[in-house]
Amino acid sequence: MTEVSVREIFKSYGKVEALRGVSFEAERGELFGIIGPDGAGKSTLFRILTTLLVADSGSATVAGHDVVKEYNAIRACVGYMPGRFSLYQDLTVEENMEFFASVFGTTVEENYDLVADIYRQIEPFKKRKAGKLSGGMKQKLALSCAMIHRPRVLFLDEPTTGVDPVSRKEFWQMLGRLKEEGITIVVSTPYMDEASLCDRIALIMEGRFIGIDTPRGIVAQYGAPLYAVRADRRGGLLNDLRGMEELEACYAFGNEVHITAKQESAETERRVAEALAAKGYGDVEVRRIEPTVEDCFMKLSRR
Amino acid sequence: MREEHVIEAEGLTKMFGTFTAVDHITFDVKKGEIFGFLGANGAGKTTAMRMLCGLSKPTAGRATVAGCDIVREPERVKRNIGYMSQKFSLYEDLQVWENIRLFGGIYGVAEREMAQKTDDMLRRLGIYGEKNTPVKRLPLGWKQKLAFSVAIFHEPKVVFLDEPTGGVDPRARRQFWEMIYEAADRGITVFVTTHYMDEAEYCDRVSIMVDGRIDALDSPGGLKRQFGVGSMDEVFYKLAREAKRGE
Structure with missing residues (x-):
């Protein structure tokens, strides 16, 4: 009713x-x-x-x-x-x-x-x-x-x-x-x-x-694979990720950075991890995650 | 050489009658550090913050802020800090530039620098076109960013942020934190309270108050290891649940 x-x-x-x-x-x-x-x-x-x-x-x-x-x-x-x-x-x-x-x-x-x-x-x-x-x-x-x-x-x-x-x-x-x-x-x-x-x-x-x-x-409904990235240091991590051509969204989320790629690819995780390692980051971890409502809100509110 | 401490508190205590609102808290905050000051409602955060800002005298203990003694030199403390809260920060009926001028004047920014500094700030924020707009017409996210810029306009050694991002949308909240990082990179120490636990992760170190005491103080990573949990949310929950006193 x-x-x-x-x-x-x-x-x-x-x-x-x-x-x-x-x-x-x-x-x-x-x-x-x-x-x-x-x-x-x-x-x-x-x-x-x-x-x-x-x-x-x-x-x-x-x-x-x-x-x-x-x-x-x-x-x-x-x-x-x-x-x-x-x-x-x-x-x-x-x-x-x-x-x-x-x-x-x-x-x-x-x-x-x-x-x-x-x-x-x-x-x-x-x-x-x-x-x-x-x-x-x-x-x-x-x-x-x-x-x-x-x-x-x-x-x-x-x-x-x-x-x-x-x-x-x-x-x-x-x-x-x-x-x-x-x-x-x-x-x-x-x-x-x-x-x-x-x-x-x-x-x-x-x-x-x-x-x-x-x-x-x-x-x-999120629609795209979302990844969480972490590394041994956080200073500069967000900006370095933002500098990567293939990434679309890129924002801090607690102690990690959440990213989505412009084009879906099975290679995204590996490529991002390698690029960060090449920039001297240690303990790099890139993993596919389930979006939260906050991730969805940010995606839906993007104009 | 010893690290420069912008805030030093030793046994800082405040009693209201027989009630101990802040109970012998001792901690240091380093120059350029982003220090998260967490605690449940009623744990004593606001009372502690008021003492550190020179607005309330401690019952016992001592503290220096930006090199000034909070008991003997409260007026010097006030001149050397910036303050912003979600509840009050800007005058809604004044235009953007009038707010900047008012606060700049109060904090002793030189008259001859005022116009140039105002324009620089508004260009940096990307709201130069809103210079003559009354603050009440600005979207909330812009307002918070402007309020923060005004709070550090006189280049204080330390800025106190009391729940600066409450009610702000997730995107604006993150842009706000990027401004906090920029300020910290310029050497401004940031002392911040928040109820968003993801924001606790953005701090260099975090203290958690329970019943007037600081029951935990470490980097977010250190706290999670100490409590054997995966998030600051769980650290907070474990500690605050132990609280004896109601609000």
Whole structure:
């Protein structure tokens, strides 16, 4: 069953085209990721789907309701965690929770089981003002408040930005458990490594989706052999590889350099290794690898 | 001859009431080194960085930055460092050249050099045509590169980068790191925090803070050997999981 349906959405702010024809569908209980850098249009899309902003053209439905004509129905059944901290800084943790519950005509007790997993981690600080919480705790409180009315669809706009890798992993585990409750989750992130944790992803850049598929499907579309290169020294390695005629893409990736050849050839690995050895590099290793979502994003965003 | 240290910290400690935010950290950073300063949220990175920038006085311990004592000469520290963060770096409503002039003026770049240096920098960045554009109209990737160039405009001995690449697309992120390498090659020491573990691999050495202490410090290769794992992600995970204190 389709829970979120988006058709050809366009939105401009003056001369800036924030969204340039975006379409996708998310199924009930799906964890759908929108992956892309700041300024790509992610937040604009979230605001349109949560009925806070009206698109210039195109249409969308959430939980079967039209985002323009039936905005009231949508507001009652979605949870929204905006990118910027949006809770009441001067209310305590507990007061924020009670406030959001009462706005939606429910109580914290009624839906406690749904948020317990996350809320328990901040409950020891329930008398503290929200403004005095650390970044990670604010995020947990914001997620708890966004869920306290048991929404059908949850929109999370960059919930893990600025969060360290360990806390990010924990956050994604929590999303996995919410998904099991049948909640549809649309989540955006600038971190490419989080893409693999989604059922399906859309890669967004400059207001357009440049790819939409399962993470595996995106990787399978890469289309060219990708190689990882390493050697005993890194200084100059990138530039030396860039100087090689037969290579197309060439960029740093952690402690290695990823390369693709202009033309597919069984000889690429050997030729690159020999060329580097001739330049005096030792321990040269060139091996064929499976692309990551980040490699795919870089390829798809190349104009 | 002993290697030149641009940052030296010894037993550096900061307490807020009974809470020890930074707990006796000791380390050196060499001239021209790219030093990654990692840690979980709440591990004490920001507090440590504020002390090193002369913005906060330590409760105990000592440190020198660019040859200046952070307790006795905080104003000299500030003049000899550059600083850039993802959250704040440039004034959005000012034009590109106005930002450069403002920061150049604050850091004492000579008036007669200002125009030439500004043009040189903008040509190098390939955004000379945007000289009169308000910063808010620039794409994020350009903004970060401009912010970094402004942070090193007065040729500081060391530049502090607080999560400089958050939210930037993968291509711009790599171009940004190439600028960091160029700066380091020119002898500018780079002190950088990041949540991207692939970027930890780009550093010469990396320290990882846990509960206010530096629990590991080595080259990325050395750390991976020490922890017997294949990536910095796993090193970080092993260490940060041990953290006792919440955020």
